[in-house]
Amino acid sequence: MCAKAIIGIKIRHGGLQYRGSSASTLAGVNMTIPAKQWTVLLGRSGSGKTTLLRYLAGLLDDQVEWQGEIEVSGNDVSAENIVLHDHIAYMAQQDLLLPWLNVLDNVCLSSRFANVAPNKEQDKQRALSLLEQVGLADNAYMTPAQLSGGMRQRVALARTLMQDKPLVLMDEPFSALDAVTRHKLQTLSVSLLKDKTVVLITHDPQEAVRLADQLYVLQGAPAQAQQLDVPESSPPRKLDAECAALQQAILDQLEKDYE
Numbered sequence: 001m002c003a004k005a006i007i008g009i010k011i012r013h014g015g016l017q018y019r020g021s022s023a024s025t026l027a028g029v030n031m032t033i034p035a036k037q038w039t040v041l042l043g044r045s046g047s048g049k050t051t052l053l054r055y056l057a058g059l060l061d062d063q064v065e066w067q068g069e070i071e072v073s074g075n076d077v078s079a080e081n082i083v084l085h086d087h088i089a090y091m092a093q094q095d096l097l098l099p100w101l102n103v104l105d106n107v108c109l110s111s112r113f114a115n116v117a118p119n120k121e122q123d124k125q126r127a128l129s130l131l132e133q134v135g136l137a138d139n140a141y142m143t144p145a146q147l148s149g150g151m152r153q154r155v156a157l158a159r160t161l162m163q164d165k166p167l168v169l170m171d172e173p174f175s176a177l178d179a180v181t182r183h184k185l186q187t188l189s190v191s192l193l194k195d196k197t198v199v200l201i202t203h204d205p206q207e208a209v210r211l212a213d214q215l216y217v218l219q220g221a222p223a224q225a226q227q228l229d230v231p232e233s234s235p236p237r238k239l240d241a242e243c244a245a246l247q248q249a250i251l252d253q254l255e256k257d258y259e
């Protein structure tokens, strides 16, 4: 698949049960993850958000039973030829930077594991350019321990971009940051990931409202996906009255799982 590939996903009647578990985690999940848009997942702790992401990433194949259809559409490959997890970059709440490598080497690391032979000088120049885009050009030779939490997550974002995958799965990547740093990193991510299909897990209704093109709440046990309409304006949104109403609607929806 070429670097400009795009990927969209449709899940129909998705159900998932961990082997050895007596109950299903997901049942009857219908979800559309359109290409080059942000799909945001909310849901109470334990509802199955990370499970769904990890299943899409191919990390649970030997641990779960899956039922239902996953239809993948790409612009330059037929659906049956797509091995989804080959086209995924993953960004988690923990930045997972290796403490013994400097910032630049952390960003370059993914290319060392790629199928193609690495071109160290080319990779270095690309990583430096990405570090410039995330505002860390002057920090390339520092170690992760010398950076703040927000800076470390910007390194993680540069590393995600370095992988240049069409589908980016983000599991609460901004949750450990203070409000202003989080706001800035959300805005930066929307701009830098504009050509990617993004699935974002968050517990923060405000973050969901700012960033979602599609918004789902995983709800019930086993969980289904409830879709909520988002404003027509493009993310990242300024928080106006319409956004406030949606935030309230999300909270109302989430509260149903605590009754």
Ligand SMILES: Nc1ncnc2c1ncn2[C@@H]1O[C@H](COP(=O)(O)OP(=O)(O)OP(=O)(O)O)[C@@H](O)[C@H]1O
Residues within 6 Å of the ligand: 018, 021, 025, 043, 044, 045, 046, 047, 048, 049, 050, 051, 052, 063
């Ligand atoms: N390896 C596993 N084996 C069996 N059950 C598991 C396993 N991993 C997770 N689960 C269960 O699956 C359910 C969903 O967990 P998951 O981590 O996907 O929830 P989540 O919505 O991402 O939660 P959080 O918001 O706290 O991260 C939970 O009940 C959890 O205990």
